[in-house]
Amino acid sequence: MRMQEGADLKPFNSMALSAPAEHLLEVANDRELREALALAQRNGWPLTLMGGGSNLILAGAVSGLVVRMVSRGRRVLSRDAEQVVIQAEAGESWHQLVCWSLDLGLSGLENLALIPGTVGAAPVQNIGAYGVELCDCFDSLQALDRETGELCWFDREQCSFAYRDSRFKRETGRYVILRVRLRLWRRARLRVGYAPLAAAWAATGLSEPDARVVAALVVRIRQSKLPDPQILPNAGSFFKNPVVSVGQARQLLERYPSMPQFTQADGTVKLAAAWLIDQAGWKGFRDGAAGVHSEQALVLVNHGGATGAQILELAARIRADVLARYGVELEQEPPVIGLP
DSSP, rough: OOOEEEOOOOOTTTOOOOOOOHHHHHHHHHHHHHHHHHHHHHEEEEEESSSOOSSEEOOSSSEEEEEEOOOOEEEEEOOOSSSSEEEEETSSBBBHHHHHHHHHHHSSSSSGOOSSSBTTTTHHTTOEEETEEEEGGGEEEEEEETOOOEEEEHHHHHHBBBTTTTTHHTTTTTTEEEEEEEESSSSSOOOOOSSSHHHHHHHHHEEEEOHHHHHHHHHHHHHSSSSOOSSSOEEEEOOOOOEEEEHHHHHHHHOOOOOOEHHHETSSHHHHHEHHHTTTTTTTTTEETEEEEOOOTTTTEEEEOOOHHHHHHHHHHHHHHHHHHHHHOOOOOOOESOOO
């Protein structure tokens, strides 16, 4: 491992925010990770873990040691007549894993195609798109417990998955995810109920399920709605879809009859954050280099040279406006790292 001092983290985050890391190490396996953790402990350095950097905001300089997980490897662990269990290392590209699973003729990940980031970060956020979440095909994962130094396996129940949430997000910093196992189907079991995907699938005229086709449709839809971070830097969806009570949802619907609402299993109602932001007039807004994407109000973008502070200031203005207009509190999705 080669230590870098004062390295700019701009190349390692999809929002292309410039911020120096006091110390930076890239680790490719369990041994190197343990060495990095021991180094940080010996020197009393705070530790920051990074994967693909696609779901975080760098507010400024990051003190201590930044560890980037760059471990690689994927393989088939077991198979039966219906299912196949695959395993991937934390540093693997999530989208490349999806493509690999499709090459194997497997189904389950097609709706999650083109989501940026790494495999190790996927369970933390319980990534989801077009009616499917990671937890739907999750088998287990192995993580290093930083408090005990032990390697631990977690099954689906132990991960406490929820909407864009998991125990690893709630217990930030305790566990380092090393590898993830997913349980996929040998025969396609398509989930195309999400309206844009359903329409795109119907337009194909196909009657037989085909996971590859669904993945291609998902990629096309995502590319039409979401900016490519390589062209227009962004961190994906910046706000979670808020969940409100039935009473509040009813009151809002009386005032705004066109407001999308989705009843949840527990009786609460999920609102569309993009609709709230769009209707408040923020879609396409720009203040210097910080802005809101012109096609998707959930995505904040860096037009070139924006700082983390500017992105966060814009986000705060949007949250305050939505709260004042609708009485709904938006929750930021990407965590903030570093000090301005």
